[in-house]
Amino acid sequence: xxxxxxxxxxxxxxxxxxxxxxxxxxxxxxxxxxxxxxxxxxxxxxxxxxxxxxxxxxxxxxxxxxxxxxxxxxxxxxxxxxxxxxxxxxxxxxxxxxxxxxxxxxxxxxxxxxxxxxxxxxxxxxxxxxxxxxxxxxxxxxxxxxxxxxxxxxxxxxxxxxxxxxxxxxxxxxxxxxxxxxxxxxxxxxxxxxxxxxxxxxxxxxxxxxxxxxxxxxxxxxxxxxxxxxxxxxxxxxxxxxxxxxxxxxxxxxxxxxxxxxxxxxxxxxxxxxxxxxxxxxxxxxxxxxxxxxxxxxxxxxxxxxxxxxxxxxxxxxxxxxxxxxxxxxxxxxxxxxxxxxxxxxxxxxxxxxxxxxxxxxxxxxxxxxxxxxxxxxxxxxxxxxxxxxxxxxxxxxxxxxxxxxxxxxxxxxxxxxxxxxxxxxxxxxxxxxxxxxxxxxxxxxxxxxxxxxxxxxxxxxxxxxxxxxxxxxxxxxxxxxxxxxxxxxxxxxxxxxxxxxxxxxxxxxxxxxxxxxxxxxxxxxxxxxxxxxxxxxxxxxxxxxxxxxxxxxxxxxxxxxxxxxxxxxxxxxxxxxxxxxxxxxxxxxxxxxxxxxxxxxxxxxxxxxxxxxxxxxxxxxxxxxxxxxxxxxxxxxxx
Amino acid sequence: xxxxxxxxxxxxxxxxxxxxxxxxxxxxxxxxxxxxxxxxxxxxxxxxxxxxxxxxxxxxxxxxxxxxxxxxxxxxxxxxxxxxxxxxxxxxxxxxxxxxxxxxxxxxxxxxxxxxxxxxxxxxxxxxxxxxxxxxxxxxxxxxxxxxxxxxxxxxxxxxxxxxxxxxxxxxxxxxxxxxxxxxxxxxxxxxxxxxxxxxxxxxxxxxxxxxxxxxxxxxxxxxxxxxxxxxxxxxxxxxxxxxxxxxxxxxxxxxxxxxxxxxxxxxxxxxxxxxxxxxxxxxxxxxxxxxxxxxxxxxxxxxxxxxxxxxxxxxxxxxxxxx
Numbered sequence: 001x002x003x004x005x006x007x008x009x010x011x012x013x014x015x016x017x018x019x020x021x022x023x024x025x026x027x028x029x030x031x032x033x034x035x036x037x038x039x040x041x042x043x044x045x046x047x048x049x050x051x052x053x054x055x056x057x058x059x060x061x062x063x064x065x066x067x068x069x070x071x072x073x074x075x076x077x078x079x080x081x082x083x084x085x086x087x088x089x090x091x092x093x094x095x096x097x098x099x100x101x102x103x104x105x106x107x108x109x110x111x112x113x114x115x116x117x118x119x120x121x122x123x124x125x126x127x128x129x130x131x132x133x134x135x136x137x138x139x140x141x142x143x144x145x146x147x148x149x150x151x152x153x154x155x156x157x158x159x160x161x162x163x164x165x166x167x168x169x170x171x172x173x174x175x176x177x178x179x180x181x182x183x184x185x186x187x188x189x190x191x192x193x194x195x196x197x198x199x200x201x202x203x204x205x206x207x208x209x210x211x212x213x214x215x216x217x218x219x220x221x222x223x224x225x226x227x228x229x230x231x232x233x234x235x236x237x238x239x240x241x242x243x244x245x246x247x248x249x250x251x252x253x254x255x256x257x258x259x260x261x262x263x264x265x266x267x268x269x270x271x272x273x274x275x276x277x278x279x280x281x282x283x284x285x286x287x288x289x290x291x292x293x294x295x296x297x298x299x300x301x302x303x304x305x306x307x308x309x310x311x312x313x314x315x316x317x318x319x320x321x322x323x324x325x326x327x328x329x330x331x332x333x334x335x336x337x338x339x340x341x342x343x344x345x346x347x348x349x350x351x352x353x354x355x356x357x358x359x360x361x362x363x364x365x366x367x368x369x370x371x372x373x374x375x376x377x378x379x380x381x382x383x384x385x386x387x388x389x390x391x392x393x394x395x396x397x398x399x400x401x402x403x404x405x406x407x408x409x410x411x412x413x414x415x416x417x418x419x420x421x422x423x424x425x426x427x428x429x430x431x432x433x434x435x436x437x438x439x440x441x442x443x444x445x446x447x448x449x450x451x452x453x454x455x456x457x458x459x460x461x462x463x464x465x466x467x468x469x470x471x472x473x474x475x476x477x478x479x480x481x482x483x484x485x486x487x488x489x490x491x492x493x494x495x496x497x498x499x500x501x502x503x504x505x506x507x508x509x510x511x512x513x514x515x516x517x518x519x520x521x522x523x524x525x526x527x528x529x530x531x532x533x534x535x536x537x538x539x540x541x542x543x544x545x546x547x548x549x550x551x552x553x554x555x556x557x558x559x560x561x562x563x564x565x566x567x568x569x570x571x572x573x574x575x576x577x578x579x580x581x582x583x584x585x586x587x588x589x590x591x592x593x594x595x596x597x598x599x600x601x602x603x604x605x606x607x608x609x610x611x612x613x614x615x616x617x618x619x620x621x622x623x624x625x626x627x628x629x630x631x632x633x634x635x636x637x638x639x640x
Numbered sequence: 641x642x643x644x645x646x647x648x649x650x651x652x653x654x655x656x657x658x659x660x661x662x663x664x665x666x667x668x669x670x671x672x673x674x675x676x677x678x679x680x681x682x683x684x685x686x687x688x689x690x691x692x693x694x695x696x697x698x699x700x701x702x703x704x705x706x707x708x709x710x711x712x713x714x715x716x717x718x719x720x721x722x723x724x725x726x727x728x729x730x731x732x733x734x735x736x737x738x739x740x741x742x743x744x745x746x747x748x749x750x751x752x753x754x755x756x757x758x759x760x761x762x763x764x765x766x767x768x769x770x771x772x773x774x775x776x777x778x779x780x781x782x783x784x785x786x787x788x789x790x791x792x793x794x795x796x797x798x799x800x801x802x803x804x805x806x807x808x809x810x811x812x813x814x815x816x817x818x819x820x821x822x823x824x825x826x827x828x829x830x831x832x833x834x835x836x837x838x839x840x841x842x843x844x845x846x847x848x849x850x851x852x853x854x855x856x857x858x859x860x861x862x863x864x865x866x867x868x869x870x871x872x873x874x875x876x877x878x879x880x881x882x883x884x885x886x887x888x889x890x891x892x893x894x895x896x897x898x899x900x901x902x903x904x905x906x907x908x909x910x911x912x913x914x915x916x917x918x919x920x921x922x923x924x925x926x927x928x929x930x931x932x933x934x935x936x937x938x939x940x941x942x943x944x945x946x947x948x949x950x951x952x953x954x955x956x957x958x959x960x961x962x963x964x
Contacts, residue, residue, distance in 0.1 A: 036815045044923055047727050132689030192696070193727055213726045213734065214923055215915045216814050236814045241910040241919050244793075248801045249808040427928040430677025438690070471690075 034233035035559060037532060039257040039546060040246045044214055044239050048200055050175045051134025051191035056259075056452075056547050057237065059173070063551040064219055064235065065202040066175030069097060069116060069158075072550030075539045076455045078170040081550075082116060082203060083158065092165030092493060097158040104224035105178045107201045112155035118179035120150040120160065126191070134191040141172035144458055144490070165493040171455050173549070176203065205555050206235050215239060227552070231532065231559040250276060250526055257527040259547050263332045266524045275530035279537065281523035281544035284345035286338055286460075287401065287450040288515035289321070289408065294435055294442050294469075294476035301441025304390060307373060307383040308445055314513040315357075316367035320411045322359040327519055330403045334524055338517030340506035341464065342457045345539075349457045351503035353510035361414050368415060381416035390418045395448040396426045404518055405448055419446075437470030448518070449474065455549060461486055461505055464514060477514035534558040646953065653949050660941040665711050668930050669703050675724045675928035697724055711934070720938075721931035725923065731935040734920070739939070741811055742916030745832070745908070746901050749839030750894070757844040758890065761851025765886075766878055768856060777852060783845030788904050792838040792911035799834060806834050809913035835912045839904065843897070850893055854886040861885075888959055895951035899944045902936070 043057040050062045071081030083097035103111040123139045124147065126132070133139045146164030153159060160169060178201050185194050199220075200208045205227065206219035219235040238255070240246040247265045249255040261269065261278065270278040291314055292303040307313045323337040342350045368374075373381055373389070380388035393408065395401035402423060409419045424432070429447060434440020453460045462468060465486050466478040485505045492498035509515075525544045527535060534556045537543040545553050676693045694700045701707055714721060720731035764776040783791070800808040807813065811831050818824040858864065859882060867877045905918030913919070917936055924932040955962050 033817045034815065038814075044725075046725070049727070052727055130688065132692065136689045193722075195727075195729070210814075212737065212915065213729060214738075214920060216810075218815050234815050238810065238814070238913070240809065240913055241922060242913065245796070245809050245911060245913055248796060252801055252804060252808055254808055425673065425926065427673030427675060427677045427926075428671075429673070431673045434677075 035231060036234045036236055037230075037232035037257070037554070037557065038236045038238065038255050039259070040238045040240050040249065040255050041259040041547070042240050042243050042246065045211075045217055045237070046135070047213070048196040048198065048208055048211055048217075049134065049191070049194055050177070050196070051138060053137055054135050057239075060547050060551070061208065061217055061219070061237065062175050063173075063204060063549075064206045064554065065200045065204045065208060066177065067203045068173060068550070069176060070170045070172070071552060072171075072455075072538070072548075073552075074536065075541075076171075076549050078167075079552075082111075082176045086170070093162050095160045095162070095169055097160070099156045099158055100226055101156055103203055103226050105180075105201050105203055106199070106207045106222045106224060107178075108224065109178065109180055109201075110155075111176075111178070111203050113152035113158040114155065115179045116158050116176050117150050117152035118183060119174065119177045120147065122177075122182070122187070122190075123174065124148070124150065125187075138174050140459070141168070141174055144456075145169040145172060164491055166490070166498075168456060168458070173454070178202070205230065205551055225555075228555040230555040230557045231534075231562075232554070232557055235554065247526070250528065253528065253531070255528075256531050257525065257546055259525050259544075261524045261526045263334045263524060266334060266526070267332060269526050275528050276526055277529055277535070278524070278526045279544050280334060281525065281537065281548075282344045282347075282539070282542040283336065283520035283522055284343050284453045285450050286341065286343055286453075286520050287404070287448060287518050288338070288341075289404075289518055290447050290449060290475045290515045291513075292433075292442055292444050292446070292476060293478070293514045295478060296436075298436060298441055301443045303442070303445050304392065305383045305387065305445070306385065307389055308391070310371065311512045312371035313368070313373060314516070315511070316364050316371055316373075317412065317415075317417075318357045318513055318516050319360050319364035319367060320415055321408065321516055321518070322411065323518060324359070326404050326407055329407065330400050331519070331521060335519040335521040338519045339510065340517060341451075341460050341509055341515065342502065342506055343453050343460070344520055346453060346455065346457045349499065349502050351499075351506050353507050361411070364415055375416050379416050380418070388418070389416075390420065391445040393419050393421045393446045393448070394424045394429055394432070394444060396424055396429045398450075400521065401448040433474050435469055435473075435476050442476060447474075457502060458490065461489075461502070464509065475514040477512075479508070479512060482508055482512075530560055532557045533560040649949055649952055653945050656945050657942055660945070661712060661715055661938065662708070664934050664937050664941065665708055666704075668933055669707070671928065673928055674699065675930065677928075715938070720935045723929055723932050725927045725929040725932070731931045734932055735917075735935050735939065738915060738917050738920045741914055742901070742905050742909070742918065745835055745839060745914060745916060746905065748832075749836055749843060750897070752836070752840040753843030753847055754890075754894065756840070757847025758851050758887075760844065761848040762855050762878065762883060762886070764848070765852040765855030765859070766874075766882075773852075776848065780845040780848040780852075783841050784849060785845075786842070787907065788838060788842045789907040789911050791841050792835070792908050795834050795838055796911065806830050811915055835908055835914050838908050838911070842904065842908075846897075847890065847893070850889060851886065854889050855882060858882045858886045884958075888955075891951055891954060891958060895947045898947040899940070901943075902940050 041057050043055040045061065046052050046054050046058045048061070048065075050066060053059050053062050067082040069082050070086070071079045073079035080100070082099065082103075084100040086095055086097045088095055097113075097116070099113040099116065105111050105115075120142065123133060123142050127139055127143055145166065145168040146162040147160055147169065148163050149161040151159045162169065181201055182190060198208045198211050202222070203224075203226070205222055205225045207222055208217055209220045210216075210218035216236055216238040219237075221229065221233050240249075243258075243260065243262050244265070246255065246258050247261055247269070250258045250269075266278050266280070269276050291308045293309055294302060295309055303309070327333060327335045327337055336344055339352055339356065340350065344350060368381060372384055376382050376388065383389050391412070393405055395405055405421045409421050412419050429449070431440065433442060433444050433447065435442045451460050451463065463472045464475060464477055464479075465473070465483050466480075467483070469476050469478065482505060485501050485508070489498050489501040489505070492501060523544050525546070527545065529535070535545045536553050536556055537545055538548040538550075538553055674694075675697065676690050676699065691700070698707060698710065701710075711721075720735070723729050723731055723734050726734055760776050760780065764773040764780075767773050796808060800806045807830060811828070812824075813827055813831075816827060818827065864877060864881060867881050868874075872881075902917060902921060905916055906921060907918070908914065909916045909918035910922065917939075920932065921936055923929070924936065
């Protein structure tokens with residue numbers, strides 16, 4: 001390339017000029033932007049179809065898009081949702097709901113009892129045919145309540161008939177869908193492959209307007225929402241592949257709320273204080289050490305020893321697990337020692353068992369001896385078939401499970417029981433533990449896994465019943481007394497009697513120990529108080545603001561950067577929620593931050609400084625290249 | 641260069657791709673675990689629901705020959721199937737969404753790395769033994785040895801969190817209303833800066849070292865001595881005589897590196913939450929989303945075969961000694 005010198009200088013000057021011209025408008029102020037609440041979690045959204053909800057983040061998006069018939073109040077108590085009020089007949093088998101008048105879907109169409117009737121009927125039709133709707137997480141709420149029929153005598157009245165007398169209908173997490181849209185979809189695909197693309201139509205406070213699979217969901221305010229309007233115009237829920245990056249984003253202010261902060265980062269955030277509040281919520285999850293309790297022989301599979309089927313053996317092992325040590329070492333104390341299959345979140349139903357096992361290796365050894373599992377000469381524990389006991393232990397890949405497994409290997413080693421521990425993943429482990437009823441060989445001895453619960457304990461009590469072997473039961477435990485108690489409490493009409501039955505189930509479970517419940521990990525979240533205020537926990541005393549039940553907490557948020565930053569939003573027609581409790585729930589009173597820029601969309605102001613930096617860099621690069629180009633031209637001119 | 645040679649090479653490439661399609665399929669099905677098992681942690685799931693899902697995904701038929709034949713037939717028609725995880729979305733859609741961020745990130749990264757790496761390598765090779773060589777070579781070795789995610793996290797902590805010059809995650813600021821296209825471009829650029837720097841730094845080390853040794857090799861050749869003896873300036877000797885010959889190994893290296901794009905992409909994209917093929921692969925692996933995994937690796941295999949084909953053909957032009 002042999003351009004004359006003048007040509008080269010001209011090109012260099014022109015490119016520098018172009019960069020400068022591009023920079024100038026960018027340095028100017030931008031227009032007012034919508035106020036955006038940015039939340040992050042490490043879960044990937046399954047999609048926008050409500051029947052496909054699996055993860056907590058899916059449920060969160062569902063309750064933002066849609067109302068449930070009955071809402072979830074500050075303490076997960078029933079409050080008005082799609083229905084304004086309700087009454088129950090004397091025998092408890094007929095519920096009459098009054099649907100709020102004047103409600104509109106986010107596309108402007110009127111929302112009436114017909115929509116609720118259509119939705120519930122859709123579920124009933126599927127249940128009658130024995131089908132599972134979508135991922136199968138939603139229709140059990142109606143079957144557990146025993147719903148048999150639904151009718152809408154007038155646009156403001158809904159009548160639901162049940163064959164059980166329990167309050168579970170008020171906790172049903174089923175979204176009310178717009179009949180005018182969903183009735184036109186082929187029922188075969190409505191719950192499976194129908195994408196329910198944005199913009200979603202719902203009666204909830206915010207609807208999805210943009211969805212990038214695996215990346216984020218953006219929701220926009222519902223202008224027709226019947227309840228209180230939150231300060232935020234839009235909500236963006238981002239999926240983070242790496243929770244470290246999520247915490248860093250929270251620190252720089254690019255994120256307002258982070259769910260599932262790692263325990264190590266949590267302590268750091270809590271002590272740092274400032275505009276970031278770290279909140280430790282009570283757990284609705286338990287992690288268990290599960291045993292292969294399948295009591296029939298499986299050719300070519302099954303447990304490696306009959307010992308794991310013996311409740312006395314499992315009980316003895318329970319004395320060799322130091323649960324407090326696990327909580328300290330694995331969670332830095334951010335967890336509770338495990339006991340029963342009813343989580344601390346379900347506080348009203350949790351009953352501590354009598355004779356809780358202390359950590360005592362010597363007692364474990366003597367109990368093993370007494371149960372018929374002596375040590376042989378080389379220090380190995382023998383089972384009743386005179387074989388040394390070697391147990392396999394696996395887990396689906398959670399780092400906390402891995403650490404707990406390490407500790408268990410060491411403790412059981414002291415008893416003379418060798419444990420072979422291998423990491424796995426959900427799909428592989430799920431396949432491995434299948435019983436013959438599901439086409440598998442149940443090739444495992446022990447594993448560590450977790451279960452997540454509902455406000456009501458029924459779902460987690462169920463996984464230990466005989467009926468669930470081949471479906472959700474992973475311990476493959478079968479106990480007739482437990483099954484009988486389960487059925488009894490499900491049909492129980494008297495609260496006190498039900499409480500007693502659930503308590504008995506917990507004691508039986510603890511004594512027989514198909515699982516040793518290891519810990520209830522706390523829900524560790526963190527959020528900023530300098531962008532938004534009015535954060536409330538759910539439950540009020542010991543919960544977290546978001547990713548719980550229902551979406552009312554989004555509507556209480558206020559703009560912390562506005563001049564008037566009063567957090568005292570009154571609860572929307574929540575007649576059952578005492579307002580004194582509500583004002584105590586405001587965990588952060590945002591001090592008006594005078595130093596912040598007044599424009600709500602202050603992400604743009606932080607964009608202009610790197611832009612100018614980039615522009616400056618570009619100019620420098622052009623200058624350097626320009627000099628080199630010009631010099632090279634001179635040099636080759638000299639050569640020739 | 642003969643057309644027959646070119647046709648033969650293309651024929652080889654097609655056969656390779658055919659074998660890869662079959663291998664692709666078989667390898668993923670050999671992985672333990674099944675996608676429907678991920679659904680099994682629902683306390684309310686029934687055995688019928690899982691069976692229905694298996695049927696819908698075609699998993700209940702025997703792997704060989706039914707599923708394999710169905711797969712090959714659909715690939716021949718250009719249908720990559722439907723994702724298990726992103727229910728209802730076709731694999732082609734899922735990939736199309738995520739391919740451009742990775743191409744931009746790694747394409748630009750490679751370009752920058754080639755330009756800077758080659759220049760740095762050439763200069764340090766030319767001035768071997770000097771202070772620039774020691775510093776340059778040392779820095780290149782450190783960068784080559786450092787894994788991508790470590791470079792990424794250091795850059796993140798220093799420039800995004802510490803100094804606040806760049807955003808910490810994502811490709812754009814979601815929901816942002818841009819007052820002009822320049823603002824939008826500026827937003828993209830500021831999100832791109834750190835991941836791009838990570839990729840570029842990671843590759844510069846590698847290219848610089850290879851280039852340096854290549855130049856040192858070339859400088860020992862007799863034609864270089866002749867050129868210097870003729871009185872040609874040093875800079876010209878480097879640019880016109882040494883560099884073209886030293887570039888040959890680089891061409892091979894660049895084609896080979898294409899195969900490691902996904903591996904690099906996974907770590908960099910996870911650190912910066914960059915919505916590309918890397919993060920898609922991580923998700924698909926965990927959920928055993930066979931169609932998406934097969935689609936990604938088919939894409940990758942075809943690119944690698946294609947890139948090596950191009951490199952093969954390019955050699956004809958780069959090096960006149962190579963005869964068809």
